Amino acid sequence: MAKARKQESGTTLIIVLVFFIIATLGLATSTYMGFAKHKELEDGVKKAEVEKKEIIKLKQLYAFEATILYKYLMGKDLPIDEGDRMDAVVDRGRLENSDGDWTKNARRDDVLNAIKEIESIKATDGTGVPVELFKEGNVVKDPLRKVAEQTDVMRKKFATELEQQKTKFDADLKQKDAQAKSEKDGLDQKMAMADKAVKKIQKDFEDFRANVEKKQKEGETAMAALGTSTKAEVEKLRTEAEARVMAESKSEVDRLRDGNNKLRRENEDLRNVQTTSTIEKASPYRVVRIDKDPRQVYVNMGTNVDVKPGDFFFVYANLENGQPEKTNKARVVILRVLDKALALAEVTDIKDAGSNPIRENDHLDNALWAPNMRKTIGNKKHVALRGRMPLRDPNVDNTIELVKRLEDMGVVVDAYIDFNDKEAPLKLSASGEGISDKTFLLIEGDDPYKASAAA
Structure with missing residues (x-):
């Protein structure tokens, strides 16, 4: 009995050992299979990355091939007139209809899509309208020629308008000079x-x-x-x-x-x-704002017209039709130039501040002043002085002082009389031309001979 139990115990131990060995082998097998599957997945990922890079390279290759195709076409006589079609090594119709060997070529769709992508590029023509650069309908066109034609049309139109304006300006100028x-x-x-x-x-x-x-x-x-x-x-x-x-x-x-x-x-x-x-012509220079102190106003003149402190202007009321009154109502002098088109001016004289004060949009004018006349010779005003020029005391001749003031403003004094010079009283401008067609105004002063005759 004891021997039978001993045999049964040994058999049980053997069975346990057998199951342990089988379980160990199963675990080892499953572990090995798991590592193998993991390795297979890693290889699949690497292969997918390689294939992705190959696809990108192929796409770049197709785009490059399409570019080469268009460069080849641009080197040939491209069809421009409506109805002409592409004449190249690879016919466009065969690409689209899958004729010939292209039916079996897997790159056909990629090449065709690359070509269409290039054809869809747009630019702006000479009139500002966006147009396709390489294709119009089913017709390939020459973009440089189209743009050149549009540009030439605009250039001719602009040249014609400019010539018409110049002719009209010359005629008006000639008429004004004659008058x-x-x-x-x-x-x-x-x-x-x-x-x-x-x-x-x-x-x-x-x-x-x-x-x-x-x-x-x-x-x-x-x-x-x-x-x-x-x-x-x-x-x-x-x-x-x-x-x-x-x-x-x-x-x-x-x-x-x-x-x-x-x-x-x-x-x-x-x-x-x-x-x-x-004065009756509307001036572009206006009073734009009245300061808190009504003796100071802001005007739309600045460095753009080379206005300087000390320059004076007469103020004319603005009528309902936008034109200035014939007679001035005040006088202002530039104090400071503030900006390109802004300056501060002081009111030095006003006829009736109560019933006719200076208002915004009033006109400014000075017959002796012109924009940039200190910088541009052609803009300088020419005047001549006749007689004595008393500025303050009617018995004192201030002709030389007046000439200096006018020249400081940029005005050219073509001729004047220096009564202190008994040998050569008549003085001319530096050019020596004297009074000419350029003389804009004759300023007449006191006549000393008339005064002596009256005495």
């Missing part, structure tokens, strides 16, 4: 007549004085000859003759003086008409 020359000739003619009348008055006065002196001498001689008995009668005759001659001479002098004054008034009216016609 200005005619007005200047009329003014010069009237000034010459006035000078001639003054000289005639002076000559008549000298002749009258010589005649009086002659009569006096004749009277004295006659009185000496006649003696004291006829002295009273001769004195009476002399007095009557002198009074008669003086009356006739005074009448003639008054007539000539009235004519001379009339000519001067006509000259002044003509100059006022010229100034008014200039």
Whole structure:
């Protein structure tokens, strides 16, 4: 009995050992199979990465092949007119319809898609409209030629418009020059007549004085000859003759003086008409803002027109039609230039601040000032001075000071009279040209000869 139990215990142990060995073998087998599967998956991932890189390279190759194809086409005579088709080694229709060997070629779709992608590229033509560069419908076109044609059309149109504008501008300028020359000739003619009348008055006065002196001498001689008995009668005759001659001479002098004054008034009216016609044109320069202190205003002038502190301008009210009034209402002087198109100005004179104050959008003008006239010779205004120029005291001649002020502003003084220079009183500008068609304005001062004659 004890022996049987011992055998049963040994059998059980053997069975346990057998199952242990089998379990160990199963675990080893499953572990080995797991590592093998993991290795297989890693190899699959690496293979997929390699295939992905190959696909990317193939895609780049297809794009490169398509580019080469188009470069080849661009090197040939491309069809431009409607209805022409591609004529290349590979026909486009065969690609799209899968004719020939391309039916079996796996790269056909990739190459065709690459070509279509290139054809879809757009650019802007000469008119600003986006267009396809390489294809129009089913027709390949030459983009450079199309753009060149559009550009040439726009260039010709612009050149034509520019020539028309230039022709009109030249015609207007020629008309204005002719009008200005005619007005200047009329003014010069009237000034010459006035000078001639003054000289005639002076000559008549000298002749009258010589005649009086002659009569006096004749009277004295006659009185000496006649003696004291006829002295009273001769004195009476002399007095009557002198009074008669003086009356006739005074009448003639008054007539000539009235004519001379009339000519001067006509000259002044003509100059006022010229100034008014200039002022009536709408000026681009305006009052843009009134400062808290109403004695200071802001104007739309700055470094863009080379305005400087000290430059002065007259202020004209802005009418409902956008034009300035004919007469100014105030005067302003530039204090500081603040920006490209902004400056601060001070009101130095105003006619009626209560009922007609300076307002925003009022016009600014100065016949002696022009934009950038200090920098550009062609923009400088030309003037001439005639007579004495008193600025403060009417008995003091300030001609030289006025010339310096005008030249500091950029104005060219073509001619003026220096009454302190007895040998050569007439002074001309540095060019030596004197009064010419460029002379814009004649500024007339006091006539010293008229003053001496009145004295």
